[in-house]
Amino acid sequence: MEKLKFSVVIPAYNERENLPELFEKIAAVMEQIGEGYEIILIDDGSTDGTDKLVKDFFERYPLKYIRLRRNSGKSAALQAGFDHVEGEIVITLDADLQDDPAEIPRLLEHLEKGYDLVSCWKKRRRDPVSKTLPSRIFNWFVSKMTGVNLHDMNCGFKVYRREVVERIKLYGELHRFIPVLAAWKGFRVSEVPVVHHPRKYGKSKFGMERFLRGFFDFLTVFFITRYRLRPLHLFGSLGLLSSFAGFLILLYLTILWFHGVRPIGNRPLFFLGILLLIVGIQFFTTGFIADMIVSGWFYPQREFYPLEAIYESSILKSEEVPDKESPGEKADK
Numbered sequence: 001m002e003k004l005k006f007s008v009v010i011p012a013y014n015e016r017e018n019l020p021e022l023f024e025k026i027a028a029v030m031e032q033i034g035e036g037y038e039i040i041l042i043d044d045g046s047t048d049g050t051d052k053l054v055k056d057f058f059e060r061y062p063l064k065y066i067r068l069r070r071n072s073g074k075s076a077a078l079q080a081g082f083d084h085v086e087g088e089i090v091i092t093l094d095a096d097l098q099d100d101p102a103e104i105p106r107l108l109e110h111l112e113k114g115y116d117l118v119s120c121w122k123k124r125r126r127d128p129v130s131k132t133l134p135s136r137i138f139n140w141f142v143s144k145m146t147g148v149n150l151h152d153m154n155c156g157f158k159v160y161r162r163e164v165v166e167r168i169k170l171y172g173e174l175h176r177f178i179p180v181l182a183a184w185k186g187f188r189v190s191e192v193p194v195v196h197h198p199r200k201y202g203k204s205k206f207g208m209e210r211f212l213r214g215f216f217d218f219l220t221v222f223f224i225t226r227y228r229l230r231p232l233h234l235f236g237s238l239g240l241l242s243s244f245a246g247f248l249i250l251l252y253l254t255i256l257w258f259h260g261v262r263p264i265g266n267r268p269l270f271f272l273g274i275l276l277l278i279v280g281i282q283f284f285t286t287g288f289i290a291d292m293i294v295s296g297w298f299y300p301q302r303e304f305y306p307l308e309a310i311y312e313s314s315i316l317k318s319e320e321v322p323d324k325e326s327p328g329e330k331a332d333k
C-alpha cells in the first residue's frame, strides 16, 4: 500500500450546515498540495442529520467517517480520530469554518522548519469579547505556569507529525492543553498566526463554563506533567509548609504558657495551629499513598512494567543520528 502523506482530522458536533463548504475547501487545498490524503470526520453524536449528509461525501472525498455513539466531547472525538490516522502528517481543524483550510500550506511550511507540532494563533480572533478576553488571560497564565510560550493553546487548527498524536492521549477536556502535553513529551512546539473567521452557521458548543473547567484541567495538566512520577514532592512540600507553620504557632503558645500567659486553649491561634499541623500531616500521608500507587504501577508483575512512561524515546536510523560530537563526549576523551 502506498504511504499516505496527510490525515485531516475534523471533530464535528452538529455542524451539518458547515460541512459541505468545509469539505470543498479542504479538498481544494489538498489537491493543490498534490499528495495523498484522507479526511477523517468524527461525528461526535450529532443529532442534526450529519450522517445523512455524509453519505454523499464518500464518493467525492477520501473519507473515513467515525461516528461516536453519543456526544462525548471534543477531546474524545479528536482521540477517536487520532486512533485511526494513517498519514505521516496530521492536520486538525474545527468543523465550523472559523479556521481557514487555505492556511494549511503555511502551517506545513512551518512544520518543515523542524517542529513536531505547529499550532495556529488566532491573532485577530473573530469571537465575542466575552470569549476573547478571558481566553487571553487563560493563555497568558498557562504559558507562564507551564513554560510553553504560546499565545493560543486551544486553537483547533494544528499540524502534527504523526508520532505526536500517537504519544499523547486525550481524555476529559485535555484538548485545550495539547501543546503542553506535547512539549512535556519532548516534542518541539511552535505557533503561526492565522486568519480566523466568525462562525457562519450553528452555534458555539462551549459557553462560559469553559473557563472554570479549563482551570481544573490546568491543575490536572500541571500535576501530571510535573508530579505524576513523584507526587510526594508536591504533597510533601505543601505538608511541610503547613505543618511547620502549625508547629511554630504551637511552639509560640507553649512558650507563652511557660511564661504564665494562661489559658491558651481558648485562643483562635491555638486552633489555627492545630489545624495547620493536622492538614500538614494529611498532605504528607496523601503524598505517601500517591507514591505507593506510582511505585505499584511500576513494580507489579514484570510484564506490566510500563517502561514507556519513565522516558520518551524514539529509535533513530543511522542516517538520522547527527555525526557531530556532542560536547559531553569530547570532555570524556
Ligand code: UDP
Residues within 6 Å of the ligand: 011, 012, 013, 014, 015, 044, 071, 072, 073, 074, 077, 093, 094, 095, 096, 098, 156, 203, 204, 205, 206
Ligand atoms: N465539538 C465536538 N464535540 C463537542 C463540542 C464541540 O466535536 O462536544 C467540535 C465542534 O463541532 C467544532 C469544534 O469542536 O468543530 C470546536 O467547537 P466550537 O466551534 O463550538 O468551539 P469554539 O470555536 O467556540 O471554541
Ligand code: MG
Residues within 6 Å of the ligand: 094, 096, 098, 199, 204
Ligand atoms: Mg468555533
